Amino acid sequence: MERITIYEAQKCTSPNPITLVCAQMPDGGTNLAAISWWTYLANKPPMIGFAISKRSYTGELIEQTKRAILSIPGEALKESAFRCGCVSGRVVNKAKEFNIEMAKGFPVHSKLAFVCSLESMLEVGDHIFYACNVEEILYNPDEKQLYCWDGYKRLGTL
Numbered sequence: 001m002e003r004i005t006i007y008e009a010q011k012c013t014s015p016n017p018i019t020l021v022c023a024q025m026p027d028g029g030t031n032l033a034a035i036s037w038w039t040y041l042a043n044k045p046p047m048i049g050f051a052i053s054k055r056s057y058t059g060e061l062i063e064q065t066k067r068a069i070l071s072i073p074g075e076a077l078k079e080s081a082f083r084c085g086c087v088s089g090r091v092v093n094k095a096k097e098f099n100i101e102m103a104k105g106f107p108v109h110s111k112l113a114f115v116c117s118l119e120s121m122l123e124v125g126d127h128i129f130y131a132c133n134v135e136e137i138l139y140n141p142d143e144k145q146l147y148c149w150d151g152y153k154r155l156g157t158l
C-alpha cells in the first residue's frame, strides 16, 4: 500500500454525501451551506452530527439559534446546491440569488429534511463539530438524491 493525503483519501471514498445545512438568519431568511461531512450519531434518541469550518456563517447562526435543518438536496438543485458551497451567506442571500425555492425553512426539492436542535459542540481542528438531536425527519420519495463526485468537485445522482 502507498501513503496518501487526506485529500486523496476523500477522492477515493467518493461519491460522498451532500447536504444543505439550513440556518435561520437575523432577518428571518434562511442561509444554505453545502456540507458533506455529516453522519448519523445515535438512534435512541435520533442524533446526527456535522463538521463546519470555523469561518462559516452557518456555524455562527447555529450557535445563535441552536437550530438547523439538514436537507438532502434533490436533482433539481444540482447546480444551485453546489453554488451554496462556493460563497458565504455573509455576502450573498443564496436562496434568493440561486433561485432555490424554499418552504418551512428548507428547499422544496429535498429528498430528506432532518429538523434538528443543537445538543453540543466540539472543536475539531479548523472545524466545529455540531452534535444535534433530530426532532423530525421529512421524506419525499419523488426526489432523486444528489451526491458529491470526484471528492467535492461536482454534484450528481448515482
Ligand SMILES: Cc1cc2nc3c(=O)[nH]c(=O)nc-3n(C[C@H](O)[C@H](O)[C@H](O)COP(=O)(O)O)c2cc1C
Pocket (backbone or CB within 6 Å): 018, 031, 032, 033, 034, 035, 036, 037, 038, 051, 052, 053, 055, 056, 057, 058, 059, 082, 084, 085, 086, 087, 088, 089, 090, 127, 148, 152, 153, 154
Ligand atoms: C460539495 C461541497 C461540500 C462541502 N462540504 C463542506 C463540509 O463538509 N464542511 C465545511 O465546513 N464546508 C464544506 N464546504 C464548503 C462550504 O459550503 C463553504 O465554505 C460555504 O461558503 C459556507 O457558507 P456560509 O459561510 O454561508 O456558512 C463544501 C463545499 C462544497 C462545494
